Structures are given as C-alpha cells and as structure tokens.
Amino acid sequence: MSEEKNTVSRRSVLKGAAIGGAGLAAGSALSAGTATSANAAGADIHWTTRGGGATGDAIAKAVNDAFTAKTGTKVIAQQVNSDDFQNNFAQIMQGSPDDAFGWMAGYRSNHFGEAGLLADVTAQNKALGKSLPASAVQAATNPVDKKQYIIPTTYYPWALHYRKSMVKKIGMNPESINNWDDLIKMMTLTKKNGLVAYAMGDKQGWEAMGTFDILNARVNGYKYHIDLLNGRAKWTDAKTKETFKYFAQLVPFMNPNFMDIDWDGCRDLLLQKMCGAMMMGSWFANDFKAKSQKDYDDLWVVPFPEINKKYGIDTIDAPLDGISVAAKGKNVEGGKALAQFWGSKEGIDAAVKAGDTNIYVSKDFDTSAYDAFGKQKLAVLASAKNIMFFADRDARGDFASPVLAPALQAFMKNPKNINKILENTQKQWEALPKQ
Amino acid sequence: MKTAVTIPKNRNRRSLSKTDRFTLSAFVGIPSLLQIILLWVPAVVTIILSFTYWDGIRLKDIHWAGIQNYKNIFFNNPIFYQALKNNAIWLAFFLLIATPLGVLLAYQIDRGIKGHAFYESIYYLPVVLSLAVIGIIWNFMFQPGGFVQGVMGRDIGHAISIWGNSKINTWVILGVASWRHIGYIMLLYLSGLKSVDPALKEAAAIDGATDWEIFRKIILPTMQPVNIIILVITLIESLRAFDLVYIIYGSPTVFPLLNLLVFQNFAGQGISMKGAAYAVILLLLCIIPIITYLRIVFKEDLK
Numbered sequence: 001m002s003e004e005k006n007t008v009s010r011r012s013v014l015k016g017a018a019i020g021g022a023g024l025a026a027g028s029a030l031s032a033g034t035a036t037s038a039n040a041a042g043a044d045i046h047w048t049t050r051g052g053g054a055t056g057d058a059i060a061k062a063v064n065d066a067f068t069a070k071t072g073t074k075v076i077a078q079q080v081n082s083d084d085f086q087n088n089f090a091q092i093m094q095g096s097p098d099d100a101f102g103w104m105a106g107y108r109s110n111h112f113g114e115a116g117l118l119a120d121v122t123a124q125n126k127a128l129g130k131s132l133p134a135s136a137v138q139a140a141t142n143p144v145d146k147k148q149y150i151i152p153t154t155y156y157p158w159a160l161h162y163r164k165s166m167v168k169k170i171g172m173n174p175e176s177i178n179n180w181d182d183l184i185k186m187m188t189l190t191k192k193n194g195l196v197a198y199a200m201g202d203k204q205g206w207e208a209m210g211t212f213d214i215l216n217a218r219v220n221g222y223k224y225h226i227d228l229l230n231g232r233a234k235w236t237d238a239k240t241k242e243t244f245k246y247f248a249q250l251v252p253f254m255n256p257n258f259m260d261i262d263w264d265g266c267r268d269l270l271l272q273k274m275c276g277a278m279m280m281g282s283w284f285a286n287d288f289k290a291k292s293q294k295d296y297d298d299l300w301v302v303p304f305p306e307i308n309k310k311y312g313i314d315t316i317d318a319p320l321d322g323i324s325v326a327a328k329g330k331n332v333e334g335g336k337a338l339a340q341f342w343g344s345k346e347g348i349d350a351a352v353k354a355g356d357t358n359i360y361v362s363k364d365f366d367t368s369a370y371d372a373f374g375k376q377k378l379a380v381l382a383s384a385k386n387i388m389f390f391a392d393r394d395a396r397g398d399f400a401s402p403v404l405a406p407a408l409q410a411f412m413k414n415p416k417n418i419n420k421i422l423e424n425t426q427k428q429w430e431a432l433p434k435q
Numbered sequence: 436m437k438t439a440v441t442i443p444k445n446r447n448r449r450s451l452s453k454t455d456r457f458t459l460s461a462f463v464g465i466p467s468l469l470q471i472i473l474l475w476v477p478a479v480v481t482i483i484l485s486f487t488y489w490d491g492i493r494l495k496d497i498h499w500a501g502i503q504n505y506k507n508i509f510f511n512n513p514i515f516y517q518a519l520k521n522n523a524i525w526l527a528f529f530l531l532i533a534t535p536l537g538v539l540l541a542y543q544i545d546r547g548i549k550g551h552a553f554y555e556s557i558y559y560l561p562v563v564l565s566l567a568v569i570g571i572i573w574n575f576m577f578q579p580g581g582f583v584q585g586v587m588g589r590d591i592g593h594a595i596s597i598w599g600n601s602k603i604n605t606w607v608i609l610g611v612a613s614w615r616h617i618g619y620i621m622l623l624y625l626s627g628l629k630s631v632d633p634a635l636k637e638a639a640a641i642d643g644a645t646d647w648e649i650f651r652k653i654i655l656p657t658m659q660p661v662n663i664i665i666l667v668i669t670l671i672e673s674l675r676a677f678d679l680v681y682i683i684y685g686s687p688t689v690f691p692l693l694n695l696l697v698f699q700n701f702a703g704q705g706i707s708m709k710g711a712a713y714a715v716i717l718l719l720l721c722i723i724p725i726i727t728y729l730r731i732v733f734k735e736d737l738k
Contacts, residue, residue, distance in 0.1 A: 107704070115490070257595070259599025259600070268580060405686070428507070431503065433500065
C-alpha cells in the first residue's frame with residue numbers, strides 16, 4: 001500500500017525503516033549526516049524553486065546571488081517539480097524542508113500555517129512597509145488567526161483573452177464588450193464564422209473553476225462567492241442556481257471536446273487561431289512570445305463583462321503568489337531574511353533583470369518598461385477592487401478538487417442536471433469534518 | 436481428522452539441526468518481519484484512520500469520525516459509484532475477453548501455427564512497457580492534436596472527443612489496457628503449456644478427441660496451477676488499475692477508478708481520511724474474492 005506514505009510523516013517512515021532493514025537504516029543515517037554538516041557550516045540558507053525550468057533557475061540564482069552579495073550568507077538552491085512539491089507539501093514540510101520557497105497565498109498558505117508548518121512572516125511584511133499595498137498584505141493575512149504566512153510577491157489576472165486580428169476580421173471590438181448581451185452577440189458571431197466561441201478545456205478539472213468564479217462574482221458579487229466557498233452560503237441557494245443559468249448559456253459556445261483538452265489545449269486553440277475568447281490566467285502569454293513576437297503582439301486581454309449592474313466588474317480572479325518560510329527548516333531566521341529580500345526592491349530588480357515577466361504587487365516594481373500587453377494586464381487588474389484567488393485556493397483542499405471539480409465537469413457534460421449536482425455538492429460540503 | 440492428527444506426529448519425529456533451524460527462521464523470519472512492518476502495520480493504521488477525520492499533519496488534530504467517511508462515500512459521492520462501475524467493467528472485460536484471448540493465443544502459438552514466432556513477439560512487445568509508458572503513447576495517439584487525429588485531418592478545435600467522451604472512452608481505455616494484458620497472459624500460459632507432456636495430447640488425438648476436447652479435458656486440467664495464477668493476476672490488475680488512466684487524464688474525475696479516488700483524497704491539499712476509507716474498500720474488494728477462491732481451490736486439491 002504505497003498510498004500509506006501520505007498519512008505518515010517522512011520522519012516516521014524513516015524511523016520505521018531504521019527498525020526494518022539495515023539498508024534503509026543506512027539511508028536515514030545518511031540524511032542525519034547531511035543535517036549535521038549543514039549545521040556545522042553555519043548560516044547557509046536552503047531555497048526551493050518551484051518549477052519554471054531554466055528561467056526559474058536563472059531568476060532564483062540572480063536573486064539569491066544578490067542576497068549573498070549583500071549579506072554574505074550562502075544560499076543553496078534546488079528546483080523541484082511544482083505538482084510533486086504541492087502534492088507532498090505536508091510531508092516535505094514535516095521532514096527536512098528547505099528554509100524558504102515560492103508558495104501560494106490563500107487557503108494553501110493559511111491552512112499549513114495554522115498547522116504549524118509555515119513560519120509567521122508578519123514582521124517581514126511589516127518591514128517591507130509601504131512598498132506593499134495594503135490590499136496585498138490583507139490578502140496574505142489568514143482570516144482565522146490574523147497571522148501572515150506568506151510574503152506577497154506576484155500575481156496575474158484571469159480574464160478574457162482574444163487575438164486582435166481575429167476579432168477585427170469578424171467585425172467586433174473586444175473593448176466594447178461591456179455586458180452579457182455583448183458577450184453572447186460576440187460569441188454567436190464567432191461561432192457563425194466556424195470558430196470555437198468560448199475555448200474550454202477541463203480535462204484536469206480545475207480549469208473550469210475560473211469560469212465559475214467569475215460568473216458567480218459577476219452575478220452575486222464577491223462577498224457571496226467567498227461565503228459560498230467557505231460554507232456561509234449554500235450551493236442549493238437560488239443565487240447559486242442563477243450563476244449556473246449563465247454558465248449553461250456558455251456551454252453551447254464551447255468546443256465540444258472540452259473534456260479532452262486541458263489548459264494548454266485551450267492555449268493552442270487561440271495560438272492556432274481557432275477560437276474567439278478564452279478565459280484563462282495570463283501566464284500563458286509567455287508561450288505566445290516564445291512562438292513569435294507577432295503572435296504575442298496580437299494577444300489582448302479584457303475583463304470579463306458585467307452581468308449584474310450592482311457589482312459591475314469589481315472582482316477578478318488574480319491568484320497571489322509569494323514566498324513562504326518553513327517553520328521546521330534548519331535556518332528559520334535566515335529563511336525569513338531571504339524571503340523578505342525576495343519581496344524587496346533589490347530582489348525584484350534582480351528577478352526582472354533575469355527574465356521574470358510576472359507582475360509584482362510591490363509599489364517598488366517598475367512598470368514603465370512594460371509592453372502594451374503587460375500594461376493592459378495591469379489595467380485589467382486595476383479595474384477590480386476585490387481580488388479572488390481562484391476556487392481551489394479560496395476553498396478548503398478536501399472540497400475544491402475532490403468535490404467541486406467533478407461537479408463542474410458533470411454540469412458541463414449535462415447542464416440540465418444542475419439541481420441534482422448542486423444538491424449533492426451541498427451534501428458533500430456538509431459531510432466535511434468541522435474545522 | 437485423521438490427517439490432522441498424523442501430520443504433527445511426523446513433524447515431531449523429524450529433528451532439525453541447529454544450522455537448519457537458524458537458516459529456516461532467518462529465511463522465514465526476516466521476510467515476515469519486513470512484511471509486517473512495511474505492509475501490515477500501515478494497512479492496519481489505514482483501517483483505523485478510515486474511521487477518523489484528519490488532514491494528515493498533526494497527530495493532535497485526529498478526531499474520531501465513526502463510520503462518517505464511509506457514509507459519505509456510499510450516500511453522497513456519485514463519483515464512487517462511477518468508479519465502482521468502471522472497475523467492474525474493467526474486471527468483466529479482462530475476465531471474459533482479454534484473458535481468454537491471451538489463453539487462446541498461447542494455445543495457438545504452442546500448437547506451432549504458421550509464423551508463431553512472429554505472433555509471439557508482436558504480442559509480447561507491449562508487455563515490456565509499463566502501463567504509464569503505454570498511457571503516454573496512446574494519449575499521444577488519440578488526444579486532440581495527436582497523431583490519429585492528425586491523420587484524420589482534424590485540428591484541435593475539431594478533434595473527435597475520445598478520452599472525454601463517456602460513450603466510448605471506457606472501451607478505448609480497455610482496448611489499450613488489453614493490448615498489454617493479452618500479451619502478458621499469453622506469455623504466462625505459454626510457459627505453462629510448454630511443460631505439458633505432448634504424449635498426453637497425442638494419445639488423446641489417437642483416441643479421436645477433437646481440438647476443443649483436448650483443450651478442455653486435457654490442457655485445462657493439467658494447467659490448473661497456472662489457471663489460478665492467471666485468474667488472480669486478472670483480478671488484481673483490474674482492481675488496482677491506476678497508472679494508465681492517471682497518465683492519460685492527469686486527474687481522477689473524468690474516468691474515475693477506485694485507486695484514483697484513493698490518490699485524490701490522500702495527496703496534497705485534498706487530503707482527508709476519505710482516502711483511507713476508499714483504500715479499505717479497495718482492499719476488501721481485492722482480498723475477499725481472492726481468498727475465497729483460493730480456499731475453494733485448495734480444498735478441492737486436498738480431496
């Protein structure tokens with residue numbers, strides 16, 4: 001039963017192995033050996049780069065080297081596969097974690113912070129002072145214990161993406177899509193032109209949450225959406241059903257094979273000029289740039305249009321990333337200092353110089369050198385006053401992917417079943433252990 | 436009763452030397468100890484955990500849940516029944532189609548039909564690949580933008596829905612899984628067939644038995660030990676199916692299987708002891724039929 005590994009900490013597994021077999025015992029002795037050597041070397045800091053390939057490594061090296069140059073403390077970095085790191089996060093944090101690493105705000109830092117796995121970095125955020133906007137600090141604060149377990153650094157908008165040349169050909173202007181009727185009109189036109197009107201790929205199950213988030217926020221407002229994801233409103237409420245009425249109108253405009261492709265399939269639809277609108281996080285723009293500058297220049301992004309006048313376009317999904325510090329790392333204070341450096345002007349400058357195209361929340365971040373698409377991203381972000389983090393960060397982990405993801409898939413496969421699906425979702429929410 | 440009494444007497448009479456005793460206890464003891472520590476202790480812990488609420492982090496957060504996890508799975512989780520259905524179809528397909536096909540192929544090849552060496556190697560080829568690799572290969576073939584879609588002249592926007600189409604995906608996945616399973620069974624059966632005394636078959640043929648009669652009355656009974664192995668392997672392979680589907684979908688929800696649900700509820704932020712409950716259900720499904728079957732078979736053998 002290899003699944004068992006997930007329920008016991010890595011340490012206790014190693015302990016068990018030490019009793020079980022001499023070979024494995026040697027393994028745990030080895031890891032104990034590295035622990036002592038790290039302590040002997042003094043204040044070395046260990047850093048984990050979460051994915052990002054060569055660019056990720058280059059950025060980490062630039063920032064960490066700048067930190068070493070400033071403080072004289074050596075930083076030892078390693079890159080890990082992002083999904084593996086995420087799936088084994090609790091085990092890694094309870095074993096011998098690196099001191100600091102890139103991580104995600106919302107439920108993903110709050111939950112592990114409360115459980116004592118992430119260090120409190122409230123003081124570091126305070127030290128960064130005015131450079132951090134109040135909204136970012138607020139977003140990084142755990143609503144339960146009011147502590148901060150992450151130093152906010154970058155974010156990106158989830159919004160409607162188009163290719164300028166294509167909408168022009170059809171005779172529409174995405175900038176003029178102000179409300180739901182405009183969107184439907186635009187999608188009808190795109191469909192008539194033989195294109196996919198609303199690109200969707202939900203093979204992995206999380207992608208459609210972006211569409212659900214924005215529809216619910218547009219129809220019922222930010223507060224209701226967050227309440228719903230935290231159990232203060234019900235999935236069976238008339239308000240929730242109203243959101244799904246709009247969602248159901250979108251389904252006929254989607255590519256019928258949405259269960260066969262994931263987000264990069266959607267990206268390819270847009271890249272190969274086969275779809276009109278695509279609701280997606282702007283991170284994929286780098287892939288357009290990698291294809292050609294012409295493709296990148298053709299890309300545009302606008303906020304999802306208004307549905308309910310009461311809420312306008314005041315909310316956006318903009319997942320906030322940042323730096324967290326392992327509470328059980330060997331050099332917690334060093335980790336905190338390094339994390340703070342990543343959020344400071346010097347750190348950001350080093351990262352940008354090394355090729356980081358992310359938008360930093362810091363006011364010290366220089367946006368003047370931004371290209372047109374980058375500036376438009378900022379404008380889209382600025383149009384909203386409430387920031388959501390995406391359903392799988394706003395809701396608890398044992399609900400988002402095991403319950404909400406299959407519910408959305410079942411809904412898109414058969415929108416008529418919505419009442420039954422929502423009833424069931426509510427039942428599953430109520431069956432969750434109290435927190 | 437008679438045998439039960441005589442056997443211990445025989446054993447008592449045979450005395451073992453010190454070295455024998457040491458070797459025996461080492462050879463039996465060490466594996467048993469490892470088995471208990473690495474397999475049965477975690478299994479028992481899983482069973483206990485399946486009756487609790489826990490996020491897998493701090494021991495002090497464990498709460499007693501009674502049968503709530505199971506109740507939740509059985510009454511609120513439509514995906515559980517989809518998974519159960521998929522596993523059942525998988526098992527039925529393997530038992531009724533893939534495994535018999537493998538046996539039939541082995542029989543034909545053993546008879547030395549024309550070009551049997553060629554058939555043997557092409558059917559054996561997929562067996563050297565792990566299911567994960569097979570998943571990568573066939574995903575590349577069938578996914579939108581993949582090879583087969585390209586040959587049909589369909590781009591991503593117009594690609595035929597295969598993996599996501601619940602009307603056909605079961606059969607496509609089972610076809611891909613059988614691609615390997617048939618070769619595997621063929622290989623196992625072939626090695627057994629090689630050890631059947633050809634004189635038996637010749638004698639039956641001289642007595643005027645048809646091919647089918649020879650297969651049914653001579654081959655199958657002589658192959659009884661191999662048959663058991665093949666049946667058990669088919670059962671386990673069907674119930675533990677995971678890697679192929681996980682590689683193709685990257686998530687457990689489009690084509691749920693019990694093992695995928697165990698993983699989803701045990702890994703990462705989704706961790707809850709519902710995963711343990713799924714694991715226990717799967718464990719019971721695996722061992723109950725196998726133990727029952729083996730007991731029946733061994734009882735018959737004793738007679």
